[in-house]
Amino acid sequence: MKAMLEGLEYAPEDNAAATTAATAETVGYAFSSDHLRALERDGYVVVDDLISQDVARAAAASARAMYDRGVMQNLRQEGRDDDVAVLATSSLPAGDEFAGLRPCVEALLRVPDDLRRVVARVDDDALGADVVSKVRACRAPDRLMLARYGSESCRYVPHLDNDPSDDANDAGSPGLRPSDRVFTLIAYLNPDWDATRGGRFRAYRPGVAADAASPSDFVDIDPILGRVVVFDAAKLLHEVRPSFHDRYAVTVWTRGAELLPA
Ligand SMILES: O=C(O)CCC(=O)C(=O)O
Numbered sequence: 733m734k735a736m737l738e739g740l741e742y743a744p745e746d747n748a749a750a751t752t753a754a755t756a757e758t759v760g761y762a763f764s765s766d767h768l769r770a771l772e773r774d775g776y777v778v779v780d781d782l783i784s785q786d787v788a789r790a791a792a793a794s795a796r797a798m799y800d801r802g803v804m805q806n807l808r809q810e811g812r813d814d815d816v817a818v819l820a821t822s823s824l825p826a827g828d829e830f831a832g833l834r835p836c837v838e839a840l841l842r843v844p845d846d847l848r849r850v851v852a853r854v855d856d857d858a859l860g861a862d863v864v865s866k867v868r869a870c871r872a873p874d875r876l877m878l879a880r881y882g883s884e885s886c887r888y889v890p891h892l893d894n895d896p897s898d899d900a901n902d903a904g905s906p907g908l909r910p911s912d913r914v915f916t917l918i919a920y921l922n923p924d925w926d927a928t929r930g931g932r933f934r935a936y937r938p939g940v941a942a943d944a945a946s947p948s949d950f951v952d953i954d955p956i957l958g959r960v961v962v963f964d965a966a967k968l969l970h971e972v973r974p975s976f977h978d979r980y981a982v983t984v985w986t987r988g989a990e991l992l993p994a
């Protein structure tokens with residue numbers, strides 16, 4: 733197992749700027765000011781062209797291999813049924829069967845720099861102060877989470893990823909606490925997903941309580957291959973609806989700049 737988890741020597745903080753610069757010529761930037769306006773207005777934005785289908789497919793195969801190897805575990809947290817593996821971005825699992833994760837993770841780790849580029853290009857007045865300050869503050873983290881929801885109606889009840897009213901919000905080491913989360917980035921890794929499989933990501937409108945919500949109070953998003961959802965970790969109430977098929981995703985929580993090592 734140790735050999736399997738050996739590092740790939742990928743340093744996200746250094747690498748983010750370099751890889752963004754290197755790929756900008758060929759792939760362009762995934763985010764525009766419209767994405768940031770949606771993020772501000774709705775608390776979330778869906779981006780379908782950040783990760784190519786090939787990259788997502790390779791990541792999906794590696795995620796499945798991780799599960800098959802028994803690396804993912806249920807956290808026994810009330811309200812969530814997923815099995816997860818928390819991985820250091822600097823030491824993604826080595827070996828061919830896991831290599832597919834890396835390009836997908838790299839794409840997610842570039843997002844903070846990409847968002848800052850958008851903010852730098854756009855007039856501040858055109859964007860809200862809250863989203864601008866969060867984009868300026870957010871940084872690529874040094875951990876990511878791989879999650880699998882099984883087919884037995886596995887779900888995650890409505891919650892905030894950064895919830896000050898939760899006793900556990902400040903638990904953990906600096907940089908890894910829920911309270912450190914700024915934006916949540918989730919890449920879905922599910923080829924051939926269709927509505928009969930359930931497992932939708934439900935995003936509630938701002939200010940709505942989940943137990944009093946009517947259908948016009950939320951949007952359901954299919955976890956299709958290569959789709960990325962970006963949302964405000966402290967603002968967007970969300971859930972995973974019961975899933976009737978294996979459902980994989982990789983999650984990155986961008987964190988505040990003040991938490992970066994000097
Ligand atoms: O996989 C998803 O769609 C969301 C999962 C989630 O909300 C979480 O892990 O906090």
Ligand SMILES: [Fe+2]
Binds near residue numbers: 891892893970
């Ligand atoms: Fe969540």
